[in-house]
Structures are given as C-alpha cells and as structure tokens.
Amino acid sequence: MSISITQQHGLVRGSDDAMAMECPYCGVFAHMRPQSTPSAAQLLKHRPKHVGMVYQCDACRAPVFLRFAVKRYADDAVELYQNFVELERPKERFAYSYLPPQTQVLLREALACYSGNNFNAFASMCRRTALSAFAALGEGGKLRAFEEVMAAQDIAEIDDETFLPIKTILFESGEEDDMPLLNRVQAGVLLEVMKDFLYQCFVRRGKLTRAIKVRHFFTREAENENDQASASPQAV
Numbered sequence: 319m320s321i322s323i324t325q326q327h328g329l330v331r332g333s334d335d336a337m338a339m340e341c342p343y344c345g346v347f348a349h350m351r352p353q354s355t356p357s358a359a360q361l362l363k364h365r366p367k368h369v370g371m372v373y374q375c376d377a378c379r380a381p382v383f384l385r386f387a388v389k390r391y392a393d394d395a396v397e398l399y400q401n402f403v404e405l406e407r408p409k410e411r412f413a414y415s416y417l418p419p420q421t422q423v424l425l426r427e428a429l430a431c432y433s434g435n436n437f438n439a440f441a442s443m444c445r446r447t448a449l450s451a452f453a454a455l456g457e458g459g460k461l462r463a464f465e466e467v468m469a470a471q472d473i474a475e476i477d478d479e480t481f482l483p484i485k486t487i488l489f490e491s492g493e494e495d496d497m498p499l500l501n502r503v504q505a506g507v508l509l510e511v512m513k514d515f516l517y518q519c520f521v522r523r524g525k526l527t528r529a530i531k532v533r534h535f536f537t538r539e540a541e542n543e544n545d546q547a548s549a550s551p552q553a554v
C-alpha cells in the first residue's frame with residue numbers, strides 16, 4: 319500500500335489500490351483516474367512538503383483536485399502518504415426553494431460551512447437558521463420544531479449525551495458564548511437533525527400542497543373535457 323511519483327514511471331500505486339471517492343461534482347462514489355501529476359524531477363529539485371494532483375471522475379469526467387503530504391524523498395522517487403486532502407468537498411444539498419427566503423439564505427451559508435469542515439461556524443449558522451425558521455413558523459413555531467427534533471432523536475436512537483449539544487445549539491439561543499464546541503461526529507448529527515426538522519416543517523408541507531394542487535388541476539381539466547364531449551354531438 320504505497321503511492322509514489324518516480325522519475326522512471328511517473329505515478330505508481332500499490333497493485334490492489336484503485337482510487338475511488340465521492341465526486342464533489344456529481345456526488346457519485348466513483349473511480350478516479352490520474353489526469354495530471356507533477357514531474358518527479360521537479361519535485362526532487364524543489365522538495366515541497368505537499369504535492370497537488372488532479373484526478374478525473376469516471377462518472378462525470380470532472381477534474382478533482384487532491385493534495386498529498388510527502389512521506390520521504392528518495393534518490394529518484396517521491397513517496398507520498400496515502401491520506402489526502404480534497405480541495406473541493408461535495409456540497410450538501412437541500413430543497414431550498416421550499417424554505418422562507420431568510421431561512422434559505424442562512425441554511426445555504428450553514429451548509430457551506432459544513433462542507434468546508436468549519437463545524438463551529440456551521441453550529442452558529444444552524445442557530446441563526448433555526449431562529450429564522452421559528453419566526454417564519456409563527457406562534458408556537460419553536461415548540462413545534464422542538465417536537466420534530468425530539469421525534470428525530472427518538473427515530474434515530476441518538477443517546478441523550480450526544481444529543482444535548484444539538485438541543486442547546488438549536489433551542490437555547492441567547493449568549494453566543496454558551497454554545498458548545500462540536501466535533502466532526504456531532505456536527506454530522508446536527509446536520510441531519512437540522513435537515514430533518516426543516517424538511518418536516520417546510521418541505522413536506524410545501525411538496526404535499528403542491529402535489530394536491532396539481533392533482534386538482536388535472537381532475538378539473540378532465541372534467542371539463544368530459545363536459546365538452548357530452549355537450550357536443552360531433553364528439554359522440
């Protein structure tokens with residue numbers, strides 16, 4: 319299991335070492351093939367600590383930029399660490415159009431923080447997004463949101479200890495300093511809870527009303543056509 323750039327063969331990976339990851343463009347977990355690799359001669363001359371490479375996604379052909387740390391320099395090769403940093407992370411998606419305008423703006427920024435691995439900025443933006451959603455829901459909105467969030471905890475069987483910081487962030491607004499610091503795992507839970515609560519409070523209702531409106535429209539059209547057909551003798 320190694321990855322190196324050699325003077326003789328360019329990029330060399332271990333035999334059973336195919337490269338696959340979630341593409342930041344198409345979101346598919348796809349095979350990635352090297353598209354652009356720096357020359358070993360240049361690396362050996364300047365000896366940088368990190369090396370950038372471009373891979374191509376097999377599913378959508380987009381270029382994917384990765385950064386590897388150098389493990390060691392040999393005489394004619396550069397050995398790299400297996401782990402890499404993705405310079406563009408997959409974007410979190412949401413049916414934004416169903417949200418009230420202000421909530422929509424805040425959630426977009428919250429999810430951008432999450433995709434950039436800025437988990438505490440994400441938590442702060444979740445609080446602002448939640449406050450704007452409570453306001454948009456009107457009287458009793460916060461209570462309704464609280465019930466949805468508690469139901470989510472129950473369905474997902476998340477223990478109280480993990481869940482406490484999430485409840486604090488969403489419902490104990492006041493002093494910004496009081497917000498707990500989140501790690502990657504807690505931020506992931508907050509992300510899913512946040513999406514679920516906004517889905518239950520806005521998207522579900524929006525989708526359902528839209529679907530029922532469309533169904534009414536087609537039923538009325540069909541009735542009109544039937545009426546016209548029975549009123550016109552040529553149509554018989």
Ligand SMILES: [Zn+2]
Pocket residue numbers: 341342343344345346348375376377378379380
């Ligand atoms: Zn892709």
